[in-house]
Amino acid sequence: MESIKIKLTIAYDGTHYAGWQTQATGTGVQQKVEEALRALFPGAGPVHSSSRTDTGVHALGMVAHVEIPRAQWRMKPARLVLAMNAHLPEDIRVVSASRAAAAFHARFDAAGKQYRYSLWNHPALNPLIRHMAWHVPQPLDFGAMRQAARRLVGRRDFRAFAVNRNYPTPCTVRTLRRCDILRQGPRVTFVIEGDGFLYRMCRSIVGTLVQVGKGKIPPERIDEILESRDRRVAGMTAPAHGLTLWRVFYPRQGRQPARLAPGGPEVQRAA
Amino acid sequence: MESIKIKLTIAYDGTHYAGWQTQATGTGVQQKVEEALRALFPGAGPVHSSSRTDTGVHALGMVAHVEIPRAQWRMKPARLVLAMNAHLPEDIRVVSASRAAAAFHARFDAAGKQYRYSLWNHPALNPLIRHMAWHVPQPLDFGAMRQAARRLVGRRDFRAFAVNRNYPTPCTVRTLRRCDILRQGPRVTFVIEGDGFLYRMCRSIVGTLVQVGKGKIPPERIDEILESRDRRVAGMTAPAHGLTLWRVFYPRQGRQPARLAPGGPEVQRAA
Numbered sequence: 001m002e003s004i005k006i007k008l009t010i011a012y013d014g015t016h017y018a019g020w021q022t023q024a025t026g027t028g029v030q031q032k033v034e035e036a037l038r039a040l041f042p043g044a045g046p047v048h049s050s051s052r053t054d055t056g057v058h059a060l061g062m063v064a065h066v067e068i069p070r071a072q073w074r075m076k077p078a079r080l081v082l083a084m085n086a087h088l089p090e091d092i093r094v095v096s097a098s099r100a101a102a103a104f105h106a107r108f109d110a111a112g113k114q115y116r117y118s119l120w121n122h123p124a125l126n127p128l129i130r131h132m133a134w135h136v137p138q139p140l141d142f143g144a145m146r147q148a149a150r151r152l153v154g155r156r157d158f159r160a161f162a163v164n165r166n167y168p169t170p171c172t173v174r175t176l177r178r179c180d181i182l183r184q185g186p187r188v189t190f191v192i193e194g195d196g197f198l199y200r201m202c203r204s205i206v207g208t209l210v211q212v213g214k215g216k217i218p219p220e221r222i223d224e225i226l227e228s229r230d231r232r233v234a235g236m237t238a239p240a241h242g243l244t245l246w247r248v249f250y251p252r253q254g255r256q257p258a259r260l261a262p263g264g265p266e267v268q269r270a271a
Numbered sequence: 272m273e274s275i276k277i278k279l280t281i282a283y284d285g286t287h288y289a290g291w292q293t294q295a296t297g298t299g300v301q302q303k304v305e306e307a308l309r310a311l312f313p314g315a316g317p318v319h320s321s322s323r324t325d326t327g328v329h330a331l332g333m334v335a336h337v338e339i340p341r342a343q344w345r346m347k348p349a350r351l352v353l354a355m356n357a358h359l360p361e362d363i364r365v366v367s368a369s370r371a372a373a374a375f376h377a378r379f380d381a382a383g384k385q386y387r388y389s390l391w392n393h394p395a396l397n398p399l400i401r402h403m404a405w406h407v408p409q410p411l412d413f414g415a416m417r418q419a420a421r422r423l424v425g426r427r428d429f430r431a432f433a434v435n436r437n438y439p440t441p442c443t444v445r446t447l448r449r450c451d452i453l454r455q456g457p458r459v460t461f462v463i464e465g466d467g468f469l470y471r472m473c474r475s476i477v478g479t480l481v482q483v484g485k486g487k488i489p490p491e492r493i494d495e496i497l498e499s500r501d502r503r504v505a506g507m508t509a510p511a512h513g514l515t516l517w518r519v520f521y522p523r524q525g526r527q528p529a530r531l532a533p534g535g536p537e538v539q540r541a542a
Contacts, residue, residue, distance in 0.1 A: 011397060011398050012398055013398040013399050060397065060399070081394055082394065085395055090398065090401055091398045091401070092398060093395040093396060093398050094395060095393075095395045123349075123352055123353065124282070124356055124365060124366045124367075125364060126364070127284040127361065128284050128329055128515070130284070132399055
């Protein structure tokens with residue numbers, strides 16, 4: 001059956017979901033997205049996402065693809081956003097939709113991801129963002145935290161920052177492109193960007209940096225922690241509700257053959 | 272009975288409250304604050320706030336004062352923040368507490384207030400801020416909106432922007448000090464500051480400016496609307512959940528006699 005491929009960008013408040021995937025403990029966002037799609041296109045395939053998020057983690061730029069039978073397809077992608085949002089609960093929104101190349105794959109084509117982690121550093125938590133920021137009331141040494149963050153940026157073996165799951169992770173080397181700490185009054189935002197992330201890696205990084213900020217881990221020890229490749233050596237895992245999948249990066253044209261002419265970083269990443 | 276006066280700064284998510292005051296339709300924030308205070312100081316008086324907020328309106332900088340019998344007072348103000356927050360629901364937080372002069376009055380001494388109104392201008396509402404931003408999916412003409420906003424700034428009769436209530440409002444002249452429209456991607460923030468506000472004045476201003484942005488009201492008509500002194504001539508009232516009481520301004524020392532030495536604007540405002 002001939003089908004067309006649609007790329008969706010999805011935002012959700014993860015508070016009331018068991019994460020992206022449905023689990024024994026609760027409904028996943030994926031299931032709600034698939035239900036909305038099938039209300040419009042009964043023959044829509046499964047929704048493949050760039051990432052899985054944990055229980056309570058949010059997303060503003062989750063990317064997914066889905067195949068829809070060509071015979072059922074009868075609207076412009078912009079119209080699809082409105083139609084899907086009419087079928088979705090208000091804590092899940094399709095932000096944009098576009099036709100994708102037949103070969104596009106939301107997970108395999110992703111060239112990188114940006115996560116943002118929010119923390120509220122004041123004796124009293126801002127009640128308006130209590131579902132999306134970790135409350136850390138103690139004073140933090142931001143100089144030490146930034147020093148530690150710089151030691152994480154680059155191509156590193158992040159095994160010490162990954163929670164072991166039951167599936168094998170053959171390679172734990174990842175390239176962290178950014179680990180910035182932004183402050184706006186009591187609001188602290190960690191901008192963490194890399195070519196890929198191990199299980200709970202972002203939350204382990206944030207938890208460790210906060211322990212650096214509290215003076216419990218000296219910033220120089222980051223190198224030792226990385227070398228140990230042992231999760232027990234790194235700091236705590238920050239709570240899920242502060243984390244948001246912010247953006248997924250793709251080469252401009254999806255997977256494509258290397259260009260013959262010299263190109264910028266966009267092309268190099270795609271090759 | 273001798274008492275001491277405490278100034279409280281309070282933040283709350285107004286989603287689940289009938290506003291500041293308890294009403295037939297539901298519990299008010301004030302009641303929760305008084306319950307928390309009386310759990311600590313059985314003889315605490317009523318809590319007097321700078322403002323009343325409507326059902327669903329939020330606050331990050333609500334100011335209130337309360338009298339506590341001196342015989343029951345036995346902690347530092349900083350400790351009071353933690354103690355009260357232990358007794359408050361998580362959608363209400365005491366942000367700071369300090370001793371105030373015996374003559375201080377949260378409402379009568381307020382020299383001005385700043386409100387902020389959040390709007391999300393994109394076809395899909397950001398699910399993370401759905402309880403604190405008005406969703407306006409249509410494109411808006413921000414040039415026209417800013418032109419209209421400028422016409423509102425200054426000393427004006429705002430009767431056309433006030434919803435009539437059953438109590439008499441003898442004077443409807445107020446000074447609007449700021450009416451700025453800030454944009455950060457799809458997030459639009461109206462910063463509205465003045466010496467005082469009439470009932471639903473902020474929401475009427477925002478609703479009118481959005482109708483200007485949609486091309487339904489030309490910016491020049493603001494002058495006519497002001498002159499009409501008729502609520503029916505102005506635009507719609509924006510929904511409550513986008514509005515946050517951001518800050519209440521006080522002269523540095525509360526009510527005080529005019530200083531003899533020349534002073535800056537702070538002193539002039541206090542005089």
